[in-house]
Amino acid sequence: MSYQINGTTVEHDEEGYIQELDKWSEQLAEVIAADENIEMTDEHWEVVNFLRDYYEEYQIAPAVRVLIKAIKKSMGKDKGNNKYLYTLFPYGPAKQACKIAGLPKPTGCV
Amino acid sequence: MVELKIRAPVQPKEHPDPSEIPTLEPGAMADSKPYSASEEHQTAIGFPGELVDDWKERAIAKLGELVSTSRGLRVYLDTCVKCGACTDKCHYFLGTADPNNMPVARQDLLRKVYRRYFTFAGKYFPWLVGAEDLTEEVLDEWYSYFHQCSQCRRCSVYCPYGIDTAEVSMAAREIMDSIGKGQKYCNEIIGKVHKYGNNLGLQEKAHRATLEDLEEDIEDETGVTVRLPLDEKGADILLVTPSADFFAEPHIDGLIGYAKVFHQAGASWTMSSYASEAANFGMFIGSHENMHELALRIRKAAEDLQVKRIIFGECGHAWRAAYNFLNTLAGPFDFLDQNYPIPQHICEYTYDLIEKGELTFDKSQNDHIRLTFHDSCNVSRASRMGDEPGGQFDIPRAILRATCNHFYDMPADTIREATFCCGGGGGLLTDELMDLRKKGAQPRMRALQDVADEHGVTHMAAICAICKTQFAKVMPDYGFDMDSVVSVHQMVSNAIVLDGQITDDDDDDEEKAEAPGNGMDAAEEQA
Numbered sequence: 304m305s306y307q308i309n310g311t312t313v314e315h316d317e318e319g320y321i322q323e324l325d326k327w328s329e330q331l332a333e334v335i336a337a338d339e340n341i342e343m344t345d346e347h348w349e350v351v352n353f354l355r356d357y358y359e360e361y362q363i364a365p366a367v368r369v370l371i372k373a374i375k376k377s378m379g380k381d382k383g384n385n386k387y388l389y390t391l392f393p394y395g396p397a398k399q400a401c402k403i404a405g406l407p408k409p410t411g412c413v
Numbered sequence: 414m415v416e417l418k419i420r421a422p423v424q425p426k427e428h429p430d431p432s433e434i435p436t437l438e439p440g441a442m443a444d445s446k447p448y449s450a451s452e453e454h455q456t457a458i459g460f461p462g463e464l465v466d467d468w469k470e471r472a473i474a475k476l477g478e479l480v481s482t483s484r485g486l487r488v489y490l491d492t493c494v495k496c497g498a499c500t501d502k503c504h505y506f507l508g509t510a511d512p513n514n515m516p517v518a519r520q521d522l523l524r525k526v527y528r529r530y531f532t533f534a535g536k537y538f539p540w541l542v543g544a545e546d547l548t549e550e551v552l553d554e555w556y557s558y559f560h561q562c563s564q565c566r567r568c569s570v571y572c573p574y575g576i577d578t579a580e581v582s583m584a585a586r587e588i589m590d591s592i593g594k595g596q597k598y599c600n601e602i603i604g605k606v607h608k609y610g611n612n613l614g615l616q617e618k619a620h621r622a623t624l625e626d627l628e629e630d631i632e633d634e635t636g637v638t639v640r641l642p643l644d645e646k647g648a649d650i651l652l653v654t655p656s657a658d659f660f661a662e663p664h665i666d667g668l669i670g671y672a673k674v675f676h677q678a679g680a681s682w683t684m685s686s687y688a689s690e691a692a693n694f695g696m697f698i699g700s701h702e703n704m705h706e707l708a709l710r711i712r713k714a715a716e717d718l719q720v721k722r723i724i725f726g727e728c729g730h731a732w733r734a735a736y737n738f739l740n741t742l743a744g745p746f747d748f749l750d751q752n753y754p755i756p757q758h759i760c761e762y763t764y765d766l767i768e769k770g771e772l773t774f775d776k777s778q779n780d781h782i783r784l785t786f787h788d789s790c791n792v793s794r795a796s797r798m799g800d801e802p803g804g805q806f807d808i809p810r811a812i813l814r815a816t817c818n819h820f821y822d823m824p825a826d827t828i829r830e831a832t833f834c835c836g837g838g839g840g841l842l843t844d845e846l847m848d849l850r851k852k853g854a855q856p857r858m859r860a861l862q863d864v865a866d867e868h869g870v871t872h873m874a875a876i877c878a879i880c881k882t883q884f885a886k887v888m889p890d891y892g893f894d895m896d897s898v899v900s901v902h903q904m905v906s907n908a909i910v911l912d913g914q915i916t917d918d919d920d921d922d923e924e925k926a927e928a929p930g931n932g933m934d935a936a937e938e939q940a
Contacts, residue, residue: 366660411602411660
């Protein structure tokens with residue numbers, strides 16, 4: 304189970320989450336996104352970059368509400384809502400966006 | 414030319430029966446199974462990292478140990494007479510049509526092995542009594558089908574012998590863990606609670622930042638400073654709530670509701686970053702050791718923070734584990750105030766304040782919602798609230814009726830002690846089981862459709878983190894919005910009037926105008 308990128312191999316788990324977080328790159332994000340049938344746009348990158356910044360500070364993905372608030376601030380009220388995030392990441396902003404951002408899957412009753 | 418407008422005759426709406434028995438499809442779900450726990454997940458919680466070489470002998474020995482230490486389990490394995498009363502009571506059977514999901518058949522996967530090795534007839538005349546050897550094929554069936562039981566115990570309600578089928582599923586999972594065949598979802602999560610204190614892996618810094626963020630939100634919305642305190646030594650009340658309340662929607666709205674209730678009651682309360690999880694997944698895998706260790710975290714937090722009371726947030730199996738086992742696992746709690754239930758449910762707390770007239774609600778804040786209530790399986794069939802029988806059904810409903818003008822119950826054979834599981838309970842709320850989860854939600858979704866058609870119901874409240882996540886995920890497949898599931902304390906949060914609160918803003922009015930079902934005849938409402 305791995306992604307192939309520029310002749311290198313990046314291992315992932317059964318669901319496509321990478322195992323070594325420091326192997327992430329923007330190119331890899333594109334590869335993971337393509338696997339998920341997502342074409343990365345500026346809006347996708349806005350979410351992914353926020354998740355990565357938040358993770359760097361807190362070692363976990365932000366609550367969905369915190370993410371929405373941040374997106375509202377940067378992209379405006381029309382896009383700062385759960386429904387819009389689901390149009391970007393149809394399987395859910397928390398899990399699918401984390402996968403593309405190279406972060407661990409949020410676990411628990413979520 | 415005269416144009417004729419022909420109107421089709423009005424047909425009464427057809428409601429698919431939530432309990433409709435499907436045509437059998439043997440083996441339909443034989444390939445359904447959760448991901449296996451890795452060596453790291455297994456060893457972190459005290460189990461072999463992979464399937465041990467002598468797994469068969471060890472599995473049989475473990476089964477022998479379990480039936481000798483649990484009289485209950487032995488009785489459940491001995492007494493089934495195959496009467497068939499349970500066959501059509503399981504949501505997974507109704508949704509998947511796989512006969513192995515008839516509770517009697519699923520349990521028989523373990524029972525036939527028990528009979529072979531632990532009963533006289535099974536040892537000497539196995540062909541006469543349906544006893545079978547434990548083989549690799551049987552083990553694979555266990556792994557598949559004991560992860561198609563959410564331990565909701567609906568079948569047990571209808572069993573004339575009261576066989577607790579959840580105990581059988583738990584025993585099967587415990588045996589599998591003990592030979593190195595564990596399930597990733599539960600075991601990874603239990604490991605995280607041992608390490609971080611919660612299922613999410615949320616650490617103190619992030620926990621605190623999230624709570625501060627919510628405090629800001631509440632102040633922005635209401636103009637009132639409502640605190641969500643963390644690790645405040647000397648507080649009266651320790652709130653233990655599922656960590657999903659710090660992360661997911663609509664859970665987080667429930668957390669805001671608890672905070673507003675505590676604030677309005679003038680209570681001194683805190684959460685703990687050490688015991689930041691109400692859930693106890695040790696129960697799902699039948700592991701007494703893990704359950705015990707997780708429960709001890711709550712005791713330690715209560716002692717360290719020197720609280721007088723422990724209150725649990727909205728989490729179904731957490732309340733089952735706490736209500737039944739917290740005192741035996743982590744008691745005695747002689748250092749707590751004995752004038753209050755130990756532990757207490759947040760619904761009991763809020764209801765008590767409502768009864769005393771200490772909370773004021775503006776129910777019109779929920780007028781855009783026509784509501785029903787999903788009884789969570791573990792709360793319904795394994796616990797109680799308040800002092801009266803049935804309190805676990807009546808108290809949440811009393812809170813909802815106090816906060817919402819439009820409340821309608823789903824059909825009687827789908828609620829209260831007959832409630833259907835959401836389809837994601839018992840450690841099955843994992844993405845690789847999505848097909849099972851969607852099919853298992855079918856009876857509940859049909860019951861919801863019934864009240865949506867009959868009464869224009871738009872939302873369903875729940876008091877369990879698993880139920881809320883499961884419904885938000887599967888409801889779109891059944892034609893409902895993902896945000897039509899709400900927390901009970903979200904309804905409280907919407908309607909509660911805080912002292913000094915700023916009045917309605919325009920946003921609320923806009924939302925109400927957009928909401929479906931608005932303007933239906935209020936006379937339809939149930940008393």
